Amino acid sequence: MPLGKHSIEIRFTVEPFGDLKFTVEDSISAAADGLVRIPRSNSDNYSNEIIQERQNFVEQFSGVKLNHLTNYSFDHISHKGILRILPV
Numbered sequence: 001m002p003l004g005k006h007s008i009e010i011r012f013t014v015e016p017f018g019d020l021k022f023t024v025e026d027s028i029s030a031a032a033d034g035l036v037r038i039p040r041s042n043s044d045n046y047s048n049e050i051i052q053e054r055q056n057f058v059e060q061f062s063g064v065k066l067n068h069l070t071n072y073s074f075d076h077i078s079h080k081g082i083l084r085i086l087p088v
Contacts, residue, residue, distance in 0.1 A: 003028050036061065 005027045013019050039057050041050040055070050 001028055003030055 005025065007023060007025045009021065009023045011019065011021045039050060039053040041047060044050065055066055058064075058069075059066055
């Protein structure tokens with residue numbers, strides 16, 4: 001797409017709501033100087049290393065220590081099959 005302001009519109013029908021329309025405007029610019037970007041990895045965006053890097057980024061950007069997001073609230077290994085015991 002060329003540089004400049006662009007509008008994207010999506011229209012769809014959903015039962016029971018009927019016809020819906022969603023419009024978004026954004027722009028494409030040549031310079032990315034000064035933009036804050038969330039860390040990501042093209043090779044494995046779910047690796048422990050990139051997750052840790054994103055958590056550090058959020059802490060530094062927000063100035064808030066992530067106490068619960070960085071740890072499991074339960075033993076995730078022993079509860080691996082928990083969804084199988086819940087009724088469907």
